[in-house]
Amino acid sequence: MVKYLNTIITRLQKMSKGINNNNADWTGQPLQGIDVDTEVIALQKRQQAIDDAMDVLKQANKAGRDASPAGNKMITQVENLANGIYANNTGKLTEYGVAVRAAGQAQPAPMKGVISKIIDDVDGEGFILERTTLVNTDTYEWEKAAGTDAKVLTIDPTLFMHFKTTKKNKFVDDDVLKGIRYFYRERGINANFNGEWSEAVSALQ
DSSP: OHHHHHHHHHHHHHHHHHHHHTGGGGTTOSOOHHHHHHHHHHHHHHHHHHHHHHHHHHHHHHHHHHHHHHHHHHHHHHHHHHHHHTTTOGGGGGGGTOOOOOTTOOOOOOOOOOEEEEEEOTTSSSEEEEEOOOTTOSEEEEEEEEOSSTTOOOOOGGGOEEEEEESOSEEEEOOOOTTOEEEEEEEEEOSSOBOOOOOOEEEEO
């Protein structure tokens, strides 16, 4: 939407300049330069409102992302404690949303993660990320990093930070800035193991 408004505003501004440079030709016409200028101002206010809303959303996304590791840690702690408390009554685990596994049938580790797609979002703001489904996987952990040089296609693995944990195989990351190369990797997770990280993929917004 922001790009769409930019296109309209730019065209109207050029038209206003043309009208104002040729006032005599527009005498008596139902539209004057001031009418176009007024519409440009109205659209710029709407554009600013969208920009402000996007800034608020980015801040909220960042706050949620920063809080998610603590939540994931607590999930693991509760599951471990529940497994100990109900070791002799595993049926109770379902009340906590903890999957009950047959004795002696521990779930194997997920295979190495695979990111199958990273493309620009349809509105040009952010990236669409898509992964391959892995067997023996309960959920997927994503990490993200930003490169200091947009032309460099590799990044130090230690720079990756937790991005999100989700079961979705496809989602959009809108929390990006123009001119920066972003890197992503993901892995499968189950109650017993963390899978191997995927190869990192990157894209420039």
